[in-house]
Amino acid sequence: xxxxxxxxxxxxxxxxxxxxxxxxxxxxxxxxxxxxxxxxxxxxxxxxxxxxxxxxxxxxxxxxxxxxxxxxxxxxxxxxxxxxxxxxxxxxxxxxxxxxxxxxxxxxxxxxxxxxxxxxxxxxxxxxxxxxxxxxxxxxxxxxxxxxxxxxxxxxxxxxxxxxxxxxxxxxxxxxxxxxxxx
Amino acid sequence: xxxxxxxxxxxxxxxxxxxxxxxxxxxxxxxxxxxxxxxxxxxxxxxxxxxxxxxxxxxxxxxxxxxxxxxxxxxxxxxxxxxxxxxxxxxxxxxxxxxxxxxxxxxxxxxxxxxxxxxxxxxxxxxxxxxxxxxxxxxxxxxxxxxxxxxxxxxxxxxxxxxxxxxxxxxxxxxxxxxxxxxxxxxxxxxxxxxxxxxxxxxxxxxxxxxxxxxxxxxxxxxxxxxxxxxxxxxxxxxxxxxxxxxxxxxxxxxxxxxxxxxxxxxxxxxxxxxxxxxxxxx
Numbered sequence: 208x209x210x211x212x213x214x215x216x217x218x219x220x221x222x223x224x225x226x227x228x229x230x231x232x233x234x235x236x237x238x239x240x241x242x243x244x245x246x247x248x249x250x251x252x253x254x255x256x257x258x259x260x261x262x263x264x265x266x267x268x269x270x271x272x273x274x275x276x277x278x279x280x281x282x283x284x285x286x287x288x289x290x291x292x293x294x295x296x297x298x299x300x301x302x303x304x305x306x307x308x309x310x311x312x313x314x315x316x317x318x319x320x321x322x323x324x325x326x327x328x329x330x331x332x333x334x335x336x337x338x339x340x341x342x343x344x345x346x347x348x349x350x351x352x353x354x355x356x357x358x359x360x361x362x363x364x365x366x367x368x369x370x371x372x373x374x375x376x377x378x379x380x381x382x383x384x385x386x387x388x389x390x
Numbered sequence: 391x392x393x394x395x396x397x398x399x400x401x402x403x404x405x406x407x408x409x410x411x412x413x414x415x416x417x418x419x420x421x422x423x424x425x426x427x428x429x430x431x432x433x434x435x436x437x438x439x440x441x442x443x444x445x446x447x448x449x450x451x452x453x454x455x456x457x458x459x460x461x462x463x464x465x466x467x468x469x470x471x472x473x474x475x476x477x478x479x480x481x482x483x484x485x486x487x488x489x490x491x492x493x494x495x496x497x498x499x500x501x502x503x504x505x506x507x508x509x510x511x512x513x514x515x516x517x518x519x520x521x522x523x524x525x526x527x528x529x530x531x532x533x534x535x536x537x538x539x540x541x542x543x544x545x546x547x548x549x550x551x552x553x554x555x556x557x558x559x560x561x562x563x564x565x566x567x568x569x570x571x572x573x574x575x576x577x578x579x580x581x582x583x584x585x586x587x588x589x590x591x592x593x594x595x596x597x598x599x600x601x602x603x604x605x606x607x608x609x610x611x612x613x614x615x616x617x618x619x620x621x622x623x624x625x626x627x628x629x630x631x632x633x634x635x636x637x638x639x640x641x642x643x644x645x646x647x648x649x650x651x652x653x654x655x656x657x658x659x660x661x662x663x664x665x666x667x668x669x670x671x672x673x
Contacts, residue, residue: 209457305399336392345408374667
């Protein structure tokens, strides 16, 4: 049985766990803990080590989806989780501009771990306070080449589209020679 | 869709850059306690700005720019009752009071000074309204944002540096023990003297700022200059208990499943990706 993985990263409360939950065929293995900090109490629980979802591709291949903890104090997990990934998805909460800088920093950190293809998912696009995609691109300082995709993590179709776009990016980068098959 | 947030998280420099790059048209409204600032843009250029709910009249702008004196303002206001700023501007030009250039330069200076105030705001709620345009009777200009952004970035850098030097306004100040410093021989301006008069280990910098009506950047700038000159030292305010550092909770990361990277040729790798694509499409 061959296994491959993708990583879903992003700031605290960006929607990473929800994203994985939408497509995983197993109940997401989550390491959530109650939030202790008052400042971060925008939700009850947060991921402290990783989330873990699975999609069986066929009888010989399994895709694992790993969600990273969003809080900086658990960033020791990031490098461990990024090892051997096919690519990664940076989730950004479109309605919380205060997290854009953190999202940008996380993106750069993951690029430094592994120069694999990635896409950015502008989550919570269904919320009234969500920023427009074009404004987010400028705010996140993403070049036009980087895929910034509107997303609603609880919507399976939107999540599928993000995953597919990442896979297309992997193929495109293989064709342009920027990514080679791991030896 | 919204373009809203807080300057604490998304600075005015970043906002102006966004407006400039996206060539936006509309009005940025920034609010902080009782203050409100409106900055209008047309295709990414600054066109109009005012603070408060009432826009300053043209005569007041020209008075502040020292283009009109108080007596002239009074006479013009009496004669131009009911006139719009545009009509008044034409009247002033036609009656050779002022040139068109003088009026435009005065307005530009006023609009820029309004925007410049925002660079000193550490926080404030903002939203960008695409449908809110300057009132039709007001004179608009076209000012490129690049210089404003560069100048703003410089101010923000200064702000960051000051925040680095004085990370918390909850600290207090005390006069340094350095012998030979005679305050009477110091060359301080009125604002600095005001701050000096409040220096006491019982007063936090925040309290001094409030008492002297200074914003965060102004008080930091003054305190930093005092520290640099060796006049004062930062101390913990008297009566405030020392906080014990919190021990971080140690989490043992769970063992992650063994992942094997796809081995073999580029063709095999492509085939693997295509299999995943097919599967995900079918979920």
